[in-house]
Amino acid sequence: MNAEICTTVRYELEQRERSLLAPFAAFSADSRGRERAEEECRYRMAYQHDRDRIIHSKAFRRLKYKTQVFLAPSGDHYRTRLTHTLEVAQIARTIAKALFLNEDLTEAIALGHDLGHTPFGHAGEAVLNRLHPDGFNHFQQSLRVVDLLEKDGAGLNLSFEVRDGIIKHSKGKGQILSPALEHTAITLEGQIVRLADIIAYVNHDLDDAIRAQTISAAQIPEACRYTLGDSHTRRINTMVTDIIDESRKEPGALKISTEVLEAMTELRAFLFANVYESPAVYNDFIKASRLLEEIYSYFQNKPHELSEKYYPGYLKHCSFADNLRDFIASMTDRYAFSLYEKLFLPHPWNIK
Numbered sequence: 001m002n003a004e005i006c007t008t009v010r011y012e013l014e015q016r017e018r019s020l021l022a023p024f025a026a027f028s029a030d031s032r033g034r035e036r037a038e039e040e041c042r043y044r045m046a047y048q049h050d051r052d053r054i055i056h057s058k059a060f061r062r063l064k065y066k067t068q069v070f071l072a073p074s075g076d077h078y079r080t081r082l083t084h085t086l087e088v089a090q091i092a093r094t095i096a097k098a099l100f101l102n103e104d105l106t107e108a109i110a111l112g113h114d115l116g117h118t119p120f121g122h123a124g125e126a127v128l129n130r131l132h133p134d135g136f137n138h139f140q141q142s143l144r145v146v147d148l149l150e151k152d153g154a155g156l157n158l159s160f161e162v163r164d165g166i167i168k169h170s171k172g173k174g175q176i177l178s179p180a181l182e183h184t185a186i187t188l189e190g191q192i193v194r195l196a197d198i199i200a201y202v203n204h205d206l207d208d209a210i211r212a213q214t215i216s217a218a219q220i221p222e223a224c225r226y227t228l229g230d231s232h233t234r235r236i237n238t239m240v241t242d243i244i245d246e247s248r249k250e251p252g253a254l255k256i257s258t259e260v261l262e263a264m265t266e267l268r269a270f271l272f273a274n275v276y277e278s279p280a281v282y283n284d285f286i287k288a289s290r291l292l293e294e295i296y297s298y299f300q301n302k303p304h305e306l307s308e309k310y311y312p313g314y315l316k317h318c319s320f321a322d323n324l325r326d327f328i329a330s331m332t333d334r335y336a337f338s339l340y341e342k343l344f345l346p347h348p349w350n351i352k
């Protein structure tokens with residue numbers, strides 16, 4: 001090792017990681033590295049640096065105006081994609097720290113996991129999946145954002161382990177624990193984010209749905225209330241504590257008790273049936289889908305307008321279809337509304 005590296009703060013921090021973290025943690029100094037080699041920061045370790053790059057990205061700031069479940073909610077207390085992301089990061093860090101895993105890596109993956117999310121939540125995702133020739137899902141798009149779209153086509157050049165955790169975070173309606181091996185992150189830190197994402201959304205979507213009076217607290221299945229607890233705080237705490245306690249019994253793997261896993265699975269099924277697919281939410285889902293479909297077909301008919309007028313991030317070496325997908329996926333809810341208005345609604349003449 002060259003003497004200059006050994007005197008950096010980063011080197012000292014990397015050494016500290018080795019003495020503090022569990023042997024199966026992802027050590028920053030052991031990262032498989034970045035796609036393009038670059039000189040590492042003198043005082044930040046690789047995953048710390050990645051987290052900071054994500055926070056400073058434009059895609060991260062746009063999460064503020066992207067739907068979680070309820071479209072462009074006017075109430076100040078509803079979750080957005082940004083607050084969802086922060087809740088995932090908090091839960092993931094708590095678990096990672098308690099298991100002596102790499103908190104920086106967990107946080108970087110958590111903050112980046114939904115960067116590719118469309119406007120209008122899963123309505124946007126479903127539209128692009130139907131219209132784009134190669135289909136669409138938000139986790140692949142999140143990777144595309146960090147690999148390519150940020151910094152005008154240069155990407156953020158993140159570490160392999162952060163990129164791996166981002167692409168493998170999603171679960172849809174699939175199994176909560178033990179997904180197929182190809183969908184399992186190679187690091188425990190990445191696997192934690194996948195669980196933290198589920199813990200965050202089942203709890204905050206339930207909380208928001210009660211706030212919106214889509215459901216009442218009394219409708220929550222009895223078994224869930226019994227096992228997980230009778231309040232938002234207790235339910236999150238039960239899930240997080242269970243994962244920490246069970247995983248500490250068998251170090252090196254993420255575990256959850258059968259009882260809590262069953263209650264979480266039932267709670268998620270309850271949310272699908274009574275919130276995500278409820279008429280109140282679904283009717284907005286249909287409206288949002290139509291709005292994005294119309295924008296999509298507008299640009300298919302006037303492709304030159306996309307590159308010349310509306311999408312400064314247009315990448316000439318990518319196909320038109322990919323650029324259109326990237327443009328629509330990048331929109332915030334409010335940008336999609338205002339673009340629709342501009343493209344399709346007549347404007348009153350302002351005659352003085």
Ligand code: MG
Pocket residue numbers: 084088113114197
């Ligand atoms: Mg998420």
